[in-house]
Amino acid sequence: MNDKLMTYVKNHLDEITEISVSTNITGYLDTPYGKVIVKKQYLNEDTLSPFWKKLEFLFSSNFEKQRTCMNSLLAILSKNPHIPCPKLLGVDENLKISVFSFMDGDIWEPDEFPKNQSIEEQLGRFIGYNHCLNVDDVELPGAKSSDEFPKRLRDFLLQNVKSD
DSSP: OOHHHHHHHHHTGGGOEEEEESSEEEEEEEETTEEEEEEEEOSOGGGOOHHHHHHHHHHOOOHHHHHHTHHHHHHHHTTOTTSOOOOEEEEETTTTEEEEEOOOOOOOSSSSOOOOHHHHHHHHHHHHHHHTOOOSOSSOTTSOOOSOHHHHHHHHHHHHOOOO
16 A cells, blocks of 8 residues: 555545545545545444445445455456456545545446446446356455354344245
């Protein structure tokens, strides 16, 4: 990780040009080291939606763990030949930010998937490739593996599925 780049980013967070706001505030920043993408966690762990609560319950996934495991995830995704992957340049857990290499592309407004058959096919190939990979665990790549998933899944089903 480039300490000078991370220091620059931390000192210039208010200069980020915002691209989107969702789970994260995502934007780009011109730095003396080149343009970068910055993702800053937007959602608060104390007010998570049912989706994020269930994701954490079932897969032991939360924002901090996602940032911690990002290098392992990108190592897997970068092998996928269908969509290029950025490089993780740094993480600051105190500020809840991740900094990535900038990749050229188009921003679609409104923030929705463009209706374009070749893009749809490319995404389909990307997702299909990922689903053909063998993995050791259902948790995040690089996370400490546990044997808890079957119990969490059973507990989830018992709590959420009603029988007639």
